[in-house]
Amino acid sequence: MAVMPFFYDIIRTMKINVYVETQAMELNKPFTYLCNEQVYVGCRVKVPFGYKDCIGIVTEINVTSSVQNLKEVKEVIDRTPLLNEELMNLAKWMSNYYVAPLISCYKTMLPPALKPSSTYASIVYESWAFKKESQMPLTKHQQELIQSISFPIKASEFRKICKSCAKALIDKGYVEIRQLEKNPKLVSSSVDSQFSLTKQQKDAIDKITQSSQTYFLLHGVTGSGKTEVFLQLASQALQQGKQVLILVPEIGLTPMMIERVSARFGSDIAIYHSQLNNQEKYSQYKLVKENKVKIVVGTRSSIFMPFSNLGYILMDEEHDSSYKQDNSPRYQTKDILIQRARVHHCKVVMASATPSLEAYARAYKGNYELVSLNQRVNQKMPDIHLIDMRKEKSMNGLSSTLIQKIEQCLSRKEQVILLLNRRGYLPVVKCSTCNEVMTCPDCGIALTYHKDSQSLICHCCGRSFYFKSECPKCHGHQFYQLGMGTEKLEEKISELFPEARIIRMDADSTRKKGAHEKILKEFETRGDILIGTQMVAKGLDFARVTCVGILQADLAMVRNDFSSSEIAYQLLEQASGRAGRSDKAGNVYIQTFEPDHFVMKCVLSHNYLSFFQQEMKYRHLGHYPPYVYLCTLIYIHKDLNKAFEIANKEKEFLNSLKVLGPIEIHSRKDGKRVRLVIKSNTKEELNQKIKECFTYHSSLKTNVKLDINMYPNRLED
Ligand SMILES: Nc1ncnc2c1ncn2[C@@H]1O[C@H](COP(=O)(O)OP(=O)(O)OP(=O)(O)O)[C@@H](O)[C@H]1O
Numbered sequence: 001m002a003v004m005p006f007f008y009d010i011i012r013t014m015k016i017n018v019y020v021e022t023q024a025m026e027l028n029k030p031f032t033y034l035c036n037e038q039v040y041v042g043c044r045v046k047v048p049f050g051y052k053d054c055i056g057i058v059t060e061i062n063v064t065s066s067v068q069n070l071k072e073v074k075e076v077i078d079r080t081p082l083l084n085e086e087l088m089n090l091a092k093w094m095s096n097y098y099v100a101p102l103i104s105c106y107k108t109m110l111p112p113a114l115k116p117s118s119t120y121a122s123i124v125y126e127s128w129a130f131k132k133e134s135q136m137p138l139t140k141h142q143q144e145l146i147q148s149i150s151f152p153i154k155a156s157e158f159r160k161i162c163k164s165c166a167k168a169l170i171d172k173g174y175v176e177i178r179q180l181e182k183n184p185k186l187v188s189s190s191v192d193s194q195f196s197l198t199k200q201q202k203d204a205i206d207k208i209t210q211s212s213q214t215y216f217l218l219h220g221v222t223g224s225g226k227t228e229v230f231l232q233l234a235s236q237a238l239q240q241g242k243q244v245l246i247l248v249p250e251i252g253l254t255p256m257m258i259e260r261v262s263a264r265f266g267s268d269i270a271i272y273h274s275q276l277n278n279q280e281k282y283s284q285y286k287l288v289k290e291n292k293v294k295i296v297v298g299t300r301s302s303i304f305m306p307f308s309n310l311g312y313i314l315m316d317e318e319h320d321s322s323y324k325q326d327n328s329p330r331y332q333t334k335d336i337l338i339q340r341a342r343v344h345h346c347k348v349v350m351a352s353a354t355p356s357l358e359a360y361a362r363a364y365k366g367n368y369e370l371v372s373l374n375q376r377v378n379q380k381m382p383d384i385h386l387i388d389m390r391k392e393k394s395m396n397g398l399s400s401t402l403i404q405k406i407e408q409c410l411s412r413k414e415q416v417i418l419l420l421n422r423r424g425y426l427p428v429v430k431c432s433t434c435n436e437v438m439t440c441p442d443c444g445i446a447l448t449y450h451k452d453s454q455s456l457i458c459h460c461c462g463r464s465f466y467f468k469s470e471c472p473k474c475h476g477h478q479f480y481q482l483g484m485g486t487e488k489l490e491e492k493i494s495e496l497f498p499e500a501r502i503i504r505m506d507a508d509s510t511r512k513k514g515a516h517e518k519i520l521k522e523f524e525t526r527g528d529i530l531i532g533t534q535m536v537a538k539g540l541d542f543a544r545v546t547c548v549g550i551l552q553a554d555l556a557m558v559r560n561d562f563s564s565s566e567i568a569y570q571l572l573e574q575a576s577g578r579a580g581r582s583d584k585a586g587n588v589y590i591q592t593f594e595p596d597h598f599v600m601k602c603v604l605s606h607n608y609l610s611f612f613q614q615e616m617k618y619r620h621l622g623h624y625p626p627y628v629y630l631c632t633l634i635y636i637h638k639d640l641n642k643a644f645e646i647a648n649k650e651k652e653f654l655n656s657l658k659v660l661g662p663i664e665i666h667s668r669k670d671g672k673r674v675r676l677v678i679k680s681n682t683k684e685e686l687n688q689k690i691k692e693c694f695t696y697h698s699s700l701k702t703n704v705k706l707d708i709n710m711y712p713n714r715l716e717d
């Protein structure tokens with residue numbers, strides 16, 4: 001039941017517009033209701049919708065409507081707006097820009113506990129004991145007790161001290177129990193390292209602070225001390241009383257950045273990433289909303305934090321693909337931060353050793369100011385060695401050169417990182433009796449065998465099956481041992497180096513909360529060899545790592561996508577960058593079947609510019625971003641022909657643009673999938689036409705689902 005304010009009688013009934021959370025895409029429009037309670041734009045309300053009650057967000061108040069018999073709002077859930085004017089406008093902009101339902105944008109922007117359909121029920125409270133004044137007489141023991149406790153204290157702890165005294169103190173009015181929202185502490189303090197800035201770091205900071213530009217691309221080679229530049233800029237903003245947002249890619253990198261930021265700024269920070277539970281997210285969100293912290297370190301969704309006065313947005317590893325959300329609204333963090341920077345008049349610094357082509361192209365054109373750090377702080381760049389696997393003797397996918405280099409590194413008591421960007425044990429399970437390949441019934445792609453969990457897992461949809469080591473077709477028990485993933489590599493390496501302490505870091509070993517942090521700590525303090533997927537290529541800064549080995553380096557380049565070279569270059573250069581970051585020089589061994597590929601050549605010489613120039617030529621020739629704007633439309637239906645039929649119809653509708661396809665791509669649980677790729681020379685034209693196509697699609701009243709992805713970085717397969 002809603003609590004009516006006591007000035008109820010002076011509030012007149014008004015008409016308000018509400019966006020309701022529903023599944024139906026066509027319902028991307030507001031509904032008008034009558035409301036006779038105090039309500040603001042940005043509050044949640046409970047309204048009757050169809051045969052049931054739904055939660056919605058108020059987008060307008062005091063509207064006029066000629067509709068008769070409007071329904072009444074059942075409950076105003078929030079007393080104050082959840083989203084302020086800036087964020088309400090941002091949601092509208094997103095909905096328009098990404099052609100996504102407005103309600104989905106609100107949902108994306110809010111922490112789970114506040115999402116439109118959730119209510120306060122998901123917020124966890126805890127009891128705290130507070131001290132109060134009272135005149136009631138106390139026993140000596142009670143008096144001593146009350147003086148010995150530092151209030152406020154958790155009620156459970158208070159009661160633990162002395163159960164009967166606790167009750168007496170409450171009864172006599174000296175202590176009051178209050179319910180507070182649980183406020184988990186997420187930041188543990190560590191020691192800050194102080195050093196004087198290098199000349200390049202100083203120049204970079206001066207350039208950024210003195211320039212009148214808003215956007216900066218900080219292109220610094222791996223280990224050039226970009227983080228320190230961030231911390232210095234943050235510190236300047238804090239001195240001016242402003243807030244700072246530090247964006248990091250999804251999870252892997254978060255613990256190291258959090259540690260460095262909290263070492264410098266103490267507890268003045270909020271943290272926001274996907275491994276927090278709903279209560280933790282909510283409490284961090286509130287810290288920002290109530291202006292209790294000045295710095296936020298977080299992954300992409302922290303771009304929606306309710307800041308009031310941003311001084312800097314600092315984006316680390318600008319090129320990372322986790323900055324793009326891969327479900328609707330498929331937003332790109334960079335687009336959003338531009339919107340926010342405009343409102344807050346703050347500067348934006350995007351940093352990377354391997355900038356995305358698109359960002360570097362903008363810097364090239366002068367849209368972003370380019371700031372470079374072309375030297376490492378402590379060392380020269382690591383030496384790269386390409387191992388030609390066509391010529392080299394290898395065992396279980398490991399070349400004899402690499403094995404020997406690992407051995408030498410370990411004997412010097414230094415550390416090794418091995419990158420193999422494929423998790424699981426066997427990537428393909430094929431029966432050696434009948435040649436049957438185990439495939440996902442939903443997606444049709446080969447299942448990966450995971451030995452740890454004795455299961456076959458689909459890396460496309462995540463479905464998993466218990467594996468009895470028996471072929472479902474011929475009941476054979478022999479399987480080919482083709483290829484390998486990180487689990488198998490771990491096994492083989494521990495056979496080769498039984499004395500070494502080996503640690504594995506991939507999506508499977510980091511599922512549990514806090515696992516990244518634990519693994520990285522363990523490696524730093526006790527580990528010899530860290531084996532992992534692309535996670536180990538990101539941001540790690542360990543002084544004793546002098547040898548990096550990259551297995552199956554060609555994996556990334558065989559993807560059938562316009563951006564595969566870019567992704568391959570980034571992965572290889574980033575992984576290489578983990579070697580030799582402190583007083584000892586680093587060496588990197590890359591196992592490849594294509595040592596002459598231009599990506600390999602550029603990594604060999606750490607020549608980003610050369611990579612950029614060559615790759616831009618290909619993009620130009622193939623009419624791909626950043627030369628054109630892309631959108632993909634995916635049509636989903638159980639019946640492939642039906643999906644093709646609608647895709648072809650809409651292709652005709654889009655005939656003023658360049659359209660590739662339709663082609664069938666991997667199916668998913670919800671059906672077969674057919675894709676169109678749309679290209680345009682201007683964003684405006686593309687956006688307009690896709691919106692029209694969306695409306696046209698709705699008018700077809702088909703049950704073929706349409707999934708729109710505006711401006712993707714890569715094509716989904
Ligand atoms: N001025 C300095 N003097 C001494 N050491 C420094 C200085 N600045 C940074 N460092 C140290 O150098 C190392 C590399 O810095 P940092 O991790 O910031 O590099 P980065 O540019 O972010 O690299 P990457 O792109 O590979 O993540 C860190 O251990 C950092 O503490």
Ligand SMILES: [Zn+2]
Pocket residue numbers: 440441442443444458459460461462463
């Ligand atoms: Zn699947």
